[in-house]
Amino acid sequence: MKKQLAILDDYQGVALTYANWAPIRKACDITVFSDTLHDREALVARLQPFEIICTNRERTPLPAGLIERLPNLRLINTTGMHNHAIATDFARSREIAVCGTRSDPDSTAELTWGMIFALMRNLCAEDASMKAGGWQVTVGHGLTGRTLGVLGLANIGKQVARVGKLFGMRVIAWSSNLTQERCDDVGVEFVDKATLFTQSDVLTIHIRLSERTRHLVGASDLAQMKPSAFLVNTSRGPIIEEDALLDVLRREALAGVALDVYDIEPLPSEHPLRTMPRTLLLPHVGYVTDGMYRWYWPQTVENVIAWLNGEVIRPLRVI
Numbered sequence: 001m002k003k004q005l006a007i008l009d010d011y012q013g014v015a016l017t018y019a020n021w022a023p024i025r026k027a028c029d030i031t032v033f034s035d036t037l038h039d040r041e042a043l044v045a046r047l048q049p050f051e052i053i054c055t056n057r058e059r060t061p062l063p064a065g066l067i068e069r070l071p072n073l074r075l076i077n078t079t080g081m082h083n084h085a086i087a088t089d090f091a092r093s094r095e096i097a098v099c100g101t102r103s104d105p106d107s108t109a110e111l112t113w114g115m116i117f118a119l120m121r122n123l124c125a126e127d128a129s130m131k132a133g134g135w136q137v138t139v140g141h142g143l144t145g146r147t148l149g150v151l152g153l154a155n156i157g158k159q160v161a162r163v164g165k166l167f168g169m170r171v172i173a174w175s176s177n178l179t180q181e182r183c184d185d186v187g188v189e190f191v192d193k194a195t196l197f198t199q200s201d202v203l204t205i206h207i208r209l210s211e212r213t214r215h216l217v218g219a220s221d222l223a224q225m226k227p228s229a230f231l232v233n234t235s236r237g238p239i240i241e242e243d244a245l246l247d248v249l250r251r252e253a254l255a256g257v258a259l260d261v262y263d264i265e266p267l268p269s270e271h272p273l274r275t276m277p278r279t280l281l282l283p284h285v286g287y288v289t290d291g292m293y294r295w296y297w298p299q300t301v302e303n304v305i306a307w308l309n310g311e312v313i314r315p316l317r318v319i
Contacts (some may be wrong), residue, residue: 004072005052005304007032009059012288015267018297027308028052036060036266044069045318051075052307054300057287058236058266067094075099075307078286081297081317084209088318097307100316101299108286109159112204112234115258116143119230119280120202141230141255145169149200151217152207152235153178153186160204161188172196175207197224202232209236219244223254231257234286237262260286261314 005028007015013034021030031050036059037043043066048054052075056060064087073096081100090099098262118124119264121140148164150157150173157173163169169173170187174196182297183190197203203225207213217240225231231254233240242263248254258280259273265284273281299314306313 003028003308004050005030006047006050007054007056009036009056010034011059013057014293015054015056015297018213018293019301021301024301024304024308025319028076028304032136037156038264040066046088047284048072052077052304054304055083056296058083058085062091063087064090067091067096069103069305072293075304076316077101077300078304078316079103079236079300081210081314085318098316099312099314101303101314102295103287104295105155105159106235107289107292109156109163111260111282111286112156112160112206113163115234115260115282116230117279119232119256119258124280127184143202146170146201147172147199149173149196149203150188151175151196151203151205153188154206154208155181156234157204157206158186160206161186162204163219166238169293170285171200172199176212193221194224197221199227199228200229202230204232205235205239207235207239209239215239215241217241217244219247225254228255229255230254230258232258234260237265246272246276247272249279250279254278256280258282260284 007030010032011034015032035265037046047070049072051072053073053102056077057079062085067073067087067090076086076091076096076303078099078313079101080103086098091098122138125138129135144167146169148169148171150161150171152175153173161171161173165187173188174193178190206217215238219241221315222244249257256278260282260304
């Protein structure tokens, strides 16, 4: 009897086109789901038949409470080598293998700068005006001489910081575990948290979500920002306290906010963020590129084939 394999949250319906799944089809029946279920009981009912679950990043969390209700599950594969939404240690304690794939920080760093440009130069509003038969309707903002604040200076933050320097920006950085040596290596100023928020003209977030960083950016931090400042988050939604962010947006206390990530994804259609002024909203596309998918899905196939042959490759890292 063939094993049952599920591909979750394939929003664009492209997972099967980015790799050769033929070797797996000999041993597995493949079912692709293009939607995300948030209801626990509905999700359990959907996933119970499957021995292999292939997730796409954190789109569907797999906490211990869900995993323990999936008696057939034997392999979890996620795209990327880090996934805080999977209870990896718990899964392994139940002899469930957990594997990942290679990832690349370039795509998110690139999108970050695309969002900064679009936000500061009002590209969406100008595009809409042109398509409606109009002409110039806004006054944009330049980058040279302004201060770029980078919250988190790991791989993505480092790339974003270096681009800011190319544009003649003063670049400052902070995170709870950042060091002077790291800042010297990247060539940016090491500041404290308060300075990061008070002096940034553009503040961009590039840290992993964990219990330590959840709601790291709260109401008091946002209140320190200049009314003329711009805030960008391409990391994870819960790093910013959502209620505090909504309050800032309602009061138009910042010049603009660009978001690619949210507390709940997909963002509910009636969520208040969808109607807030001075925002640029994208549907978590930071890692969604052709190049990234050409890593994710072929390596997913390799991981499954290896497991079918009794080997576990690319075991997921636990942070």
